[in-house]
Amino acid sequence: MFSVKTVLFLGIFGFCSAGALFLPQLGVYGYIADYCIGPASQWWEAPVSHFGIRYSFTLALCTITGFVLQNSKMRYGWSVFYKQEVFLLFFLGILWFSTVTGDVTVGRYDIIDHPSIKFTKITIFVLLFTHIITEKKKFDGLLWVFILCAFALGLQAWDMPLRAFVRGRLEGIGGADFAESNFFAAFMAAMLPFIGVQFLRSKSWTFKILCFSAAAFTANAVVLCRSRGAFVGIGAGAVAALFFSPAEHRKKIILCLILGIIGGLYVTDEQFLDRMSTIFVSEEREMDESAQSRFVLWSAGLKMLSDKPLGIGAGNWYQTIGKYVPEYAGKDSHNTYVKCIAELGIHGFFIFGLIVYYAFSQIKWIIKESENLLPEKAHDYRLLAFGLCISLVIYLTCALTITMIYTELTWLLLMLPLCLRRVLENELTDIEKEAETT
Numbered sequence: 110m111f112s113v114k115t116v117l118f119l120g121i122f123g124f125c126s127a128g129a130l131f132l133p134q135l136g137v138y139g140y141i142a143d144y145c146i147g148p149a150s151q152w153w154e155a156p157v158s159h160f161g162i163r164y165s166f167t168l169a170l171c172t173i174t175g176f177v178l179q180n181s182k183m184r185y186g187w188s189v190f191y192k193q194e195v196f197l198l199f200f201l202g203i204l205w206f207s208t209v210t211g212d213v214t215v216g217r218y219d220i221i222d223h224p225s226i227k228f229t230k231i232t233i234f235v236l237l238f239t240h241i242i243t244e245k246k247k248f249d250g251l252l253w254v255f256i257l258c259a260f261a262l263g264l265q266a267w268d269m270p271l272r273a274f275v276r277g278r279l280e281g282i283g284g285a286d287f288a289e290s291n292f293f294a295a296f297m298a299a300m301l302p303f304i305g306v307q308f309l310r311s312k313s314w315t316f317k318i319l320c321f322s323a324a325a326f327t328a329n330a331v332v333l334c335r336s337r338g339a340f341v342g343i344g345a346g347a348v349a350a351l352f353f354s355p356a357e358h359r360k361k362i363i364l365c366l367i368l369g370i371i372g373g374l375y376v377t378d379e380q381f382l383d384r385m386s387t388i389f390v391s392e393e394r395e396m397d398e399s400a401q402s403r404f405v406l407w408s409a410g411l412k413m414l415s416d417k418p419l420g421i422g423a424g425n426w427y428q429t430i431g432k433y434v435p436e437y438a439g440k441d442s443h444n445t446y447v448k449c450i451a452e453l454g455i456h457g458f459f460i461f462g463l464i465v466y467y468a469f470s471q472i473k474w475i476i477k478e479s480e481n482l483l484p485e486k487a488h489d490y491r492l493l494a495f496g497l498c499i500s501l502v503i504y505l506t507c508a509l510t511i512t513m514i515y516t517e518l519t520w521l522l523l524m525l526p527l528c529l530r531r532v533l534e535n536e537l538t539d540i541e542k543e544a545e546t547t
Contacts, residue, residue, distance in 0.1 A: 115156050118148060122164060129171040133179055134247045136172030137238055138254045140165060144517060145258035145296070147284030169230075172237055184243050186531035187538075193467040193527050194239060196460050197520070201232045203457045204423045211422015211452070212429070224423040224452075224515045235520050243531040248493075251528075252303050256323050259300035262293075263326025266333050279333040286516045294336035295507035296518055297327050298343050299500045302350075305365050306496030309358060310489065328369070338510035346503035353498055355491040362495075403443045403510060409433040410447035420454030423515075445508035445519070452514075461514070464523055465505065471526035472498050475533055482536070490533055497526050 125139025143164045176183070205225050208214070214223060222230070242251050262283050269279060278290045287293035304327065308320035331339050347366055354362040412433055413421050421429050426448055431438025442448040450458035472494045479490035504513075504522055513519045 112156070119157065122148075122162075122168075126167055126171045129168065129175040130178060131175065133172050133175035133183075133237075133241045134250060136168050136175055137241055138250060140168040140172060140234065141251070141254055141521070142258055143168060144284050144286070145255070146261060147287070169234055169237075172234075172241070176237055176241060183240060184531070184535045185240055186243060186534035189240075191467075191527055191530075193464060193471065193524065194236060196464050196467065197232060197235065197524075200457065200460045200464065201228060203453055203460060204228050207420045207422045207453050207457065210419045211417070212425050214422065214424045215428055217427050218424060227515055228423075231515075231517050231520055234517075235524050238521065239524050239527050239531070242528040243535060245532050245536065248528060248532050252307055255300055255303050256307060256320065259297055259304065259327045260319070260323035262297065263323065263330045266330035267326055269333075274333075278335045279330070282330075286518060290334040291336045291338055291507075291511045292513065292516065294331050294334035294339035295342065295504060295511055295513065297330045297334075298339040298346075298507060299504040299518070299522060300327055301343070301369075302346065302496045302499040302503065305362070305369075306492055308365070309361055309492060324369070336507075336511075338507045341510070342503040342507035345506040346499045349502040350495075350499050353495060355488065355495055357488050358492055358495075402437065402440070405434055406430065406437060406440060406442055407444055407447045409437075410442055410444070410451040413451040414455070418455055420450075420452050420457060423452050426452055442512050443510055445512055445514045448512050449514045468501060468523045468526050469498065471530045475526070475530055478533060478537065482540070486536075490529075493529055494526070497522075497529065501526075 121142075122139065125135045125142075129136025129139070148164060208223075208225050218224075221227075242248055266279055266282055269282065274280070275290075279293070280290050281288055283293050283296065287296055301324065304320050304324045308317055308324070311317050311320065331343070347370075350362055350366060409430055410426075413429060426442055427439050429451075430440055430442075434440075442451065446458070449461050453461075475494040476491055479487040479494075481487075482490065501522055504519070507513075508519070
């Protein structure tokens, strides 16, 4: 007999897979839920694991099929391709080019996909994503999927046994990209602005209570990860929120920040505070080995760039770092930007920088063009744009100490502003058509 959770999981998976043929956004929702929660690592998936179902592949395939079948109903805004999407394709090309100009990759990617293969899959899904999530209801649905995933993972983190903690840090929870605590913490931290925005937008107390509960368990999960990168990211997000909050929501946002700080302090413990204190180094207190090693690794990354301006090749950091710092052979870069410029060269880093720039540029455009809507709708778009901005600030700050250049979430978050831009463009188009018919 299957458990209730197993039956529920199979039901949702089947619904999203079949539904994607008619409503492609259901495939997107299912794919993202699978990506975030990682059912293959959950006990409730074990009873059906012998079937060998490739959940993400199946959902992606159904989404592609649905996209083709329903293409005539798709709305792409004012342009089928924007600069951000073109630069994404350039970045993919640079990544593949680096496999020719860089060293031959050995040893690490026998079981998991090489970054060139993985990023090709990411690019395909991201382009589907930006061309499907182009209407308000679809965008709202996507935010709720992210929030429910964060809530579910927060509940799981709260209930994890002691054996799941390694050196006092929660490990091995969530999808494949979140197996290490810093990655999981960055994801959960980036979800906090989404939860806050939906709390402010929701008119139903049921949804407000859902958001409040999700925020509590999400913040608690971040604390359990003991991630300094996530802590600094949340701090940067809080500062950005004070400067960029929409005027009409500023008091509410400041109140939410105060409540968030109080709640965060409530769930912290001595171990968390001790680890966070190593971020700041004084003459009396030396930096711990983990933090100090990052500066050594970053310096080595810049030396790699100096030796090979075109990059050492995608996926080659681990086999190369030992040549520069023998005692750190096989260690990660612990910095998204350093790994990007070391592996993909100056041109790869430049294109990545342009993609980040255009993500924030889309947010600025949304805020400006929303003025053409009625005040209530304009306020809603500004609040959504604000949430995307703060989430990106948090995540990109986390990227200073966490390597996430080939992590799917990085590209989903960077492209979300483009989805919201298309949502707004379609709404403006509808308003213009209504005006013409009256």
